[in-house]
Amino acid sequence: MTARRHPRSVLAVALVGVLLLLGACSGGGSEDDEDPTAALDAAKVRLDETSGVRIELTTPGLPDGVSGVVSATGVGTRAPAFDGEITVATSGITADVPVVSVGGEVYAKLPFTTSFDVIDPAAYQAPDPASFMDDTQGLSSLLAETSDVTVGDQVRDGSDVLTELTGTVPGAVVARIIPTADPEATFEAAYTLTDDDELVEAVLTGPFYPDADPVTYTVRFAEYDVEQEITAP
Secondary structure, eight states: OOOOOOHHHHHHHHHHHHHHHHHHHTTTOOTTTSOHHHHHHHHHHHHHHOSEEEEEEEOSOOOTTOOEEEEEEEEEETTTEEEEEEEEEETTEEEEEEEEEETTEEEEOOTTOSSOEEEOGGGGTOOOGGGGGOTTTSHHHHHHTOEEEEEEEEEEETTEEEEEEEEEEEHHHHTTTSTTSOTTSEEEEEEEEOTTOOEEEEEEEEOOSTTSOOEEEEEEEEESSOOOOOOOO
């Protein structure tokens, strides 16, 4: 004769089964299982190994009276090289400037001109965008120099599970990306990574410009493994 289960026993077995199922669905990749610094290290390796990446740098706005970079979009490659457009604000005027950086030279089509000229980006308080892909001086160096890393929220983006990691970065490191950043300051950093430790977004906040309120820049890595030959215009 089959023994009858007590309702509470049946409920207990069901609860255990649900817990086991949830554990299996997590795939063993909970945020407590991985050292967040190791995740940033893996994201750096991924960024350093890609042939090219489509970059989108933006800020909600610059403080009044500040001249600097408003946005930058384009493709950076391992050459190193960059082909895109930088928006700068200077003397109260905002201008979109097509830029090509390759072979150690930066070419720009400045406002009211019809051809590219070699420029010094420092004169416009802007970086050489080709340096974004440098392993030791570029965007990936932010990951290696981030301290006090902690795990934040997890969110779902389509089929991807994204994790936020936060920490701090020395101003001297940030100044490699935005030259006007205070090299003596400490900047707040927030990174968004996929479950494969691929960097999707980096958000930096701090004193990017002297005698001005803190500014936030967001760098989004819109596409990896881009293959593009960039030549001087």
